[in-house]
Every structure is written in structure tokens, then in C-alpha cells.
Amino acid sequence: MNNKTLKVAFFGLGYVGLTMATSIAERDARVIGYDIDTEKVAKVNKGETPIHEPNLSTLLRRNIVKKRFFAIEDPRKAVKESEIIFITVGTPSLQDGSINLDYVKSASETIGKELRDLEDYKLIVLRSTVTPGTTCNLLKPSLEANSCRICGKDFGLAYNPEFLREGSAIKDTLHPDRLIIGEMDEKSGDALEEFYQWLYHDELPPTIRTNPDIAELIKYANNAFLAMKVSFINQVANLCQRIPNADVEVIAKGIGLDRRIGPLFLKAGLGWGGSCLPKDLRALLKFSRSKGVALPLTEATLFVNEIQPLNAVKIAEKLLGDLKDMRIAILGLSFKPGTNDMREAVSIKIVEELLRREAKIVTYDPVAMENARIVFGDRVGYSKSALECINDADCSIIITEWPEFLKIKPKDFVSRMRNPIVIDGRRLYDPEDFSSKLRYVAIGFGSKI
Numbered sequence: 219m220n221n222k223t224l225k226v227a228f229f230g231l232g233y234v235g236l237t238m239a240t241s242i243a244e245r246d247a248r249v250i251g252y253d254i255d256t257e258k259v260a261k262v263n264k265g266e267t268p269i270h271e272p273n274l275s276t277l278l279r280r281n282i283v284k285k286r287f288f289a290i291e292d293p294r295k296a297v298k299e300s301e302i303i304f305i306t307v308g309t310p311s312l313q314d315g316s317i318n319l320d321y322v323k324s325a326s327e328t329i330g331k332e333l334r335d336l337e338d339y340k341l342i343v344l345r346s347t348v349t350p351g352t353t354c355n356l357l358k359p360s361l362e363a364n365s366c367r368i369c370g371k372d373f374g375l376a377y378n379p380e381f382l383r384e385g386s387a388i389k390d391t392l393h394p395d396r397l398i399i400g401e402m403d404e405k406s407g408d409a410l411e412e413f414y415q416w417l418y419h420d421e422l423p424p425t426i427r428t429n430p431d432i433a434e435l436i437k438y439a440n441n442a443f444l445a446m447k448v449s450f451i452n453q454v455a456n457l458c459q460r461i462p463n464a465d466v467e468v469i470a471k472g473i474g475l476d477r478r479i480g481p482l483f484l485k486a487g488l489g490w491g492g493s494c495l496p497k498d499l500r501a502l503l504k505f506s507r508s509k510g511v512a513l514p515l516t517e518a519t520l521f522v523n524e525i526q527p528l529n530a531v532k533i534a535e536k537l538l539g540d541l542k543d544m545r546i547a548i549l550g551l552s553f554k555p556g557t558n559d560m561r562e563a564v565s566i567k568i569v570e571e572l573l574r575r576e577a578k579i580v581t582y583d584p585v586a587m588e589n590a591r592i593v594f595g596d597r598v599g600y601s602k603s604a605l606e607c608i609n610d611a612d613c614s615i616i617i618t619e620w621p622e623f624l625k626i627k628p629k630d631f632v633s634r635m636r637n638p639i640v641i642d643g644r645r646l647y648d649p650e651d652f653s654s655k656l657r658y659v660a661i662g663f664g665s666k667i
């Protein structure tokens with residue numbers, strides 16, 4: 219790529235679009251973010267991020283001020299003034315769990331129409347998670363029909379999945395493990411690879427160039443495998459709890475040293491949530507069923523995760539008996555630390571179960587309180603700090619492993635709680651230390667209850 223400023227557009231300023239657009243602007247590209255949400259466009263242009271993501275607001279503000287990035291609602295300008303157009307719209311679930319491709323459809327129609335009067339070659343790159351066949355059977359025909367131009371000749375097209383995690387989205391964008399390029403034709407693949415060479419200063423991560431169908435399935439297989447690893451270790455954790463002296467953390471370490479298994483994604487807990495894994499596994503299952511193929515491992519992965527959060531409630535009941543009117547302190551509400559995202563957070567399942575048992579719930583999360591109010595309304599209490607949350611509680615449950623909870627010492631639980639019982643759903647604390655000072659039960663830690 220020569221020295222002229224690279225011009226890139228993003229259609230959809232959600233998690234993926236906003237973090238990638240900001241990261242690319244930081245590398246001196248001129249980036250236009252298109253979104254249909256007027257409020258979001260205005261917010262982004264003021265340098266305000268609609269999501270909580272480390273480093274994002276600083277980078278966004280800097281690039282808005284330097285005019286390297288701006289958001290608009292005008293698709294014409296976004297398409298006309300860009301060489302590469304990334305589609306980063308959401309692909310939520312339909313009621314039955316299958317994928318909703320409406321936003322991909324409408325983005326392709328909008329971009330297609332804008333391509334119609336343009337002479338120059340543009341590269342369109344789909345980055346949203348989609349079921350196999352979407353790029354070839356939906357995106358390509360829609361772009362061609364709406365633009366009256368030919369894919370491969372007049373414009374390029376590729377599917378290029380993202381693997382970024384909430385909470386480390388900028389880092390994952392700038393330092394990915396690998397790139398998957400699902401190209402419709404060689405010219406499109408070359409153009410996208412050249413873009414990444416520019417972005418990564420010629421230190422390209424391992425790159426697989428393949429067809430779009432395979433690239434689309436790689437993304438699903440990736441998320442299904444990650445979720446399976448966590449459900450697997452959670453299953454081992456449940457067994458450990460019934461064996462005095464067993465500890466899932468040591469077992470995870472032991473098996474993780476086998477290079478064929480690896481140490482990551484073996485942290486046992488109360489289950490996995492978020493905006494991606496649950497939705498993608500359900501969509502994969504629906505898709506595979508439509509092809510007449512059963513995926514029993516993925517079914518089991520989801521099943522284990524359905525019941526895993528309820529462990530916290532069962533333990534509380536064993537320790538306290540009837541939970542009616544018991545004051546339960548919930549520490550952590552977001553689906554994982556580093557984000558305010560509560561989509562499919564296990565905290566929701568646990569709190570709803572406790573409310574069904576008429577327990578009195580008081581909650582605290584360092585960043586997700588605003589989102590929590592939307593979910594729970596006035597059915598639970600909200601504390602200003604973790605210490606305030608545990609005051610007078612009959613039981614404290616750690617649901618999200620926020621580092622700030624490490625500052626709470628056994629003596630704080632003992633002196634503040636009515637009944638010093640801690641259920642450590644994320645293996646945050648040292649079991650030896652805590653068990654010797656209060657009633658402490660941890661996921662995957664053998665105990666006699």
C-alpha cells in the first residue's frame with residue numbers, strides 16, 4: 219500500500235465497528251463510521267463511547283479531535299469516500315435461536331445502491347458473525363442486484379471474521395492471533411491482505427486465505443470450541459465439589475500443561491455469558507439442524523451452561539435453608555470483568571432464581587449498575603461500593619471476578635455481614651485463607667456441604 223492516506227468506512231458502530239474503526243484511525247487512516255442510530259452518531263462525534271472498553275474513550279477522543287475519525291448517517295459519503303468498506307452490523311438471535319440477518323441485508327442494500335454510480339473499485343468486507351453461505355448467497359447477490367455491478371470485476375468482496383473479546387477489544391484488534399480471509403476472488407483477498415500488511419506494519423499474523431463459507435464456519439467452530447472448554451471444566455468443577463480436598467484450579471493447571479489442551483479458557487465458574495457465545499452456539503445448532511446434522515457436543519455445552527449458574531443458589535440453600543427474606547449480597551453483575559455488558563450475564567439467572575425464592579437482593583458492580591437497573595428495576599437494591607453491599611448480608615456471592623473485590627479481606631466479610639458466608643463463584647479468593655476465617659464455599663473446591 220503506498221503512502222497516501224488510507225480511507226476506510228465501517229457500517230455499524232457497535233462493539234466490533236467502533237473498536238476497529240478507532241484502532242485503524244489511530245494508525246493514521248481516515249475513517250468514516252456510518253450508523254442508522256442518530257443518538258449514537260452524535261455521541262461518537264463528541265468523543266463519547268456508548269460502551270465501556272479499556273482505552274477506547276481516550277483513543278476515540280484523540281481521533282475525533284484530529285479528524286481522523288467521524289461518524290455520519292449519510293451512507294453515500296461513507297461509500298464514496300472510502301476504498302474499503304467493512305460491514306460490522308449486529309447479527310442477533312431470532313426468537314427460535316436462529317440468526318437474524320436483517321441488518322446484514324439492509325447494509326448490503328444500502329451499500330449496493332451507493333456503489334451504482336461509482337466508477338472506482340471498492341472492497342467490501344463482512345466482519346459480522348454469520349452462518350455459512352451468507353457472503354456467497356445473500357451478500358454477493360444483494361450487492362450485485364442493488365449496484366448493477368459485478369462482484370470480482372467492479373468491486374471486491376470478502377468475509378473476514380473478528381475474534382476480539384470485550385474488555386480487550388483494542389488489544390485484540392491490534393494484536394490478533396491470526397487472520398482469516400474468506401475471499402470471493404484472488405483480487406479481493408490480495409487487497410484485504412495488503413490492508414492488514416499496512417495495519418500490522420508488515421508483521422502479518424498467521425493468515426489463512428480460504429473461501430467465505432469456510433471462513434464463516436471457522437468463526438462458529440472457534441466460539442463453540444471455546445464455550446465447550448469452559449463447560450468442560452465447569453463439569454469437572456461440579457465433580458470436585460463432591461470430593462473433599464479436590465480443587466478444579468489445580469486440575470485445570472495439570473491438564474493445561476498438556477500442550478494439546480493448553481491453559482486458556484479453563485477457568486471454572488458459574489458459567490459463560492455475553493453477547494457472542496450464547497447467541498452463536500444457538501445459531502450454529504439451528505443452522506446445523508437445517509442441514510440435518512446433529513452437534514451433540516455443542517448441545518451439551520449449552521446444557522451444562524444452562525444449569526451451572528444455579529449452583530450458586532443451591533449452595534446458598536444448603537447453607538442457609540429457606541432463602542425467604544435472607545439478605546444476599548451480589549458482587550459483580552457484568553458477564554465478565556472489564557465490561558459493563560450484561561447481555562446473557564449469569565448474574566441475571568442467579569438473581570431471578572433468588573428473587574423467586576423471595577430473598578432480599580442487594581447488588582454492586584464497578585461499571586454495570588446503570589445496565590443492571592434496566593434489567594432488575596426496583597426489584598433489587600443497589601450499593602455504592604462492594605463494602606456497602608455486604609453490610610448485614612446473610613450470604614455474599616461473587617459472580618464476576620472484578621479485581622477490586624480482591625481488596626475485600628476475610629475480616630471485612632466477618633465484621634460487616636450478619637452471617638459471614640461467602641460463595642466464590644469465580645475462584646477469586648484463596649480458599650485456605652478464607653476457609654480458615656469464615657464459611658467459604660467455592661466453585662470446584664471440594665467441601666463437605
Ligand code: UGA
Pocket residue numbers: 347380381382383384385441444448482483484485486487488489490491492493494495498553554
Ligand atoms: C468471545 C470470544 O472469546 C471472542 O474470540 C469472539 O470474537 C467473541 O466472543 C465474538 O464472537 O465476538 P467475549 O464474548 O467478549 O468473546 O468474551 P470471552 O472472553 O470469550 O468470555 C465469554 C464468557 O466465558 C464470559 O462469561 C467469561 O466469564 C466466561 N469464561 C471465559 C469462563 O467462565 N472461563 C474461562 O476460562 C473463560
